[in-house]
Amino acid sequence: MTGRRSLPIALWLAGLAVAAVLAARTRYVADMSAFLPADPTPAERLLTDLLRSGPASRTILVALQGGTATARARLSMHIADQLRRDPAFLAVANGDAADAERGRRFLFDHRYLLSAAVTPGRFTAAGLHAAIAATIDDLTTPAGPWLKSLLPRDPTGEVLRIAAQWEGGASPRSLDGVWMSASGRRALLVAQLRAPGSDIDAEQRDIAAIRSAYRAARRADGAAARAVRLELSGPAVFAVAARAKIERAAFTLSLLGSLLVVALLFAVYRSAAAVLVGLVPVLSGALAGIAAVAATFGYVHGLTLGFGITLIGEAVDYSVYYFIQSGLAPDPARQGATWRERYWPTVRLGALTSACGFAALASSGFTGLAQLGVYSIGGIVAAALTTRYVLPRIAPRALRVRDVGPWGR
Numbered sequence: 001m002t003g004r005r006s007l008p009i010a011l012w013l014a015g016l017a018v019a020a021v022l023a024a025r026t027r028y029v030a031d032m033s034a035f036l037p038a039d040p041t042p043a044e045r046l047l048t049d050l051l052r053s054g055p056a057s058r059t060i061l062v063a064l065q066g067g068t069a070t071a072r073a074r075l076s077m078h079i080a081d082q083l084r085r086d087p088a089f090l091a092v093a094n095g096d097a098a099d100a101e102r103g104r105r106f107l108f109d110h111r112y113l114l115s116a117a118v119t120p121g122r123f124t125a126a127g128l129h130a131a132i133a134a135t136i137d138d139l140t141t142p143a144g145p146w147l148k149s150l151l152p153r154d155p156t157g158e159v160l161r162i163a164a165q166w167e168g169g170a171s172p173r174s175l176d177g178v179w180m181s182a183s184g185r186r187a188l189l190v191a192q193l194r195a196p197g198s199d200i201d202a203e204q205r206d207i208a209a210i211r212s213a214y215r216a217a218r219r220a221d222g223a224a225a226r227a228v229r230l231e232l233s234g235p236a237v238f239a240v241a242a243r244a245k246i247e248r249a250a251f252t253l254s255l256l257g258s259l260l261v262v263a264l265l266f267a268v269y270r271s272a273a274a275v276l277v278g279l280v281p282v283l284s285g286a287l288a289g290i291a292a293v294a295a296t297f298g299y300v301h302g303l304t305l306g307f308g309i310t311l312i313g314e315a316v317d318y319s320v321y322y323f324i325q326s327g328l329a330p331d332p333a334r335q336g337a338t339w340r341e342r343y344w345p346t347v348r349l350g351a352l353t354s355a356c357g358f359a360a361l362a363s364s365g366f367t368g369l370a371q372l373g374v375y376s377i378g379g380i381v382a383a384a385l386t387t388r389y390v391l392p393r394i395a396p397r398a399l400r401v402r403d404v405g406p407w408g409r
Contacts, residue, residue, distance in 0.1 A: 008389035015382075016284065019291035026294035029198065029301055039365065057197025058090070060234040062189035062210060063181070067227035072187035073176035075225050078217035079210070080189055086213075087194065088206050094189040095172060095179035111158040118158065131156035186231075193236060200243055203236040243302070250306055261316060269323065273396050278319035280390065285315045285383030292378030293371050301368050308375035314354065315383030321347055322391050337392075344388055351384035 135157035172179040195202030361373025
């Protein structure tokens with residue numbers, strides 16, 4: 001192979017290497033906020049922030065079921081103690097005495113932010129006089145002895161106002177010093193993660209940390225804890241489980257689809273080498289699409305991969321066109337040259353029209369759709385160029401595609 005003939009192969013291999021590095025180093029996310037407008041309104045921005053890092057998206061509910069109430073309570077305390085030492089958890093609450101003390105301290109430290117009675121006029125001379133007078137009057141109530149100790153540090157009585165705000169609110173049942181369900185059959189914990197709700201990898205690690213703490217606590221508590229089962233719920237748990245299910249389904253369906261395509265191509269080509277070579281444009285296009293998205297956006301959304309691979313499925317057609325149309329050349333020695341002269345302009349036109357069609361997606365104001373457009377354009381262009389410059393140089397020379405006309409008839 002001369003230097004001029006080997007140059008396209010060298011450029012193709014170099015391009016694949018660069019694309020592989022970009023694909024390996026990029027981030028793959030499943031944050032559905034990528035399909036929200038790129039320039040959101042304040043309400044849409046608030047929704048996006050809540051989806052990514054809101055309290056609900058970072059909360060995991062933990063239940064311990066089975067065994068005796070004492071075993072569940074002991075296990076709850078051990079798990080909570082271990083998770084509180086883990087910096088990945090912002091807070092862990094299970095209703096024990098230490099947790100209650102932390103809650104009271106937090107409430108006192110943030111009383112001016114939490115009290116509905118705090119207004120701009122609250123700290124004027126008249127406002128302070130009225131607030132302190134009201135607090136002194138409250139000393140005559142049943143809460144007086146408790147309020148008396150707080151008076152020097154909270155003269156305006158904000159803690160009492162907050163307690164009045166929350167009076168009558170539902171609270172978990174407490175048994176053996178920890179939270180229990182209404183039936184008493186489950187010990188309850190609430191864990192708040194430090195990682196944002198959009199970071200599914202971190203959520204998966206945090207869930208694994210909870211399970212590890214549960215196993216360690218069971219070993220420490222001995223036989224009494226063996227009957228206690230761990231149950232997890234919450235948006236983070238759902239997100240991790242959904243991603244795992246999607247990955248399994250995508251892998252299974254992709255594998256089945258690939259096997260069907262390979263089987264069909266082999267039935268026509270009757271050559272394993274031709275089948276492998278025919279898949280080169282598809283694989284090159286898929287890798288180029290990922291690299292294009294990674295270079296443009298800095299990350300790749302999982303849905304972009306799922307939909308993008310199906311959209312560049314037409315890359316399989318390029319190799320089919322080449323093998324069938326080049327076999328029509330009267331001179332086998334000039335198969336590649338004949339195909340480039342007669343048929344490549346048609347394939348090129350098809351690739352360009354497809355790329356123009358996906359350009360509308362690439363200019364979308366939704367990041368997820370824009371990624372899909374960039375992925376498809378990059379994949380289709382790379383597959384077409386691979387078919388034009390690489391396939392004729394690596395395709396089997398003696399390939400003759402068998403006549404499938406009888407199948408059609």
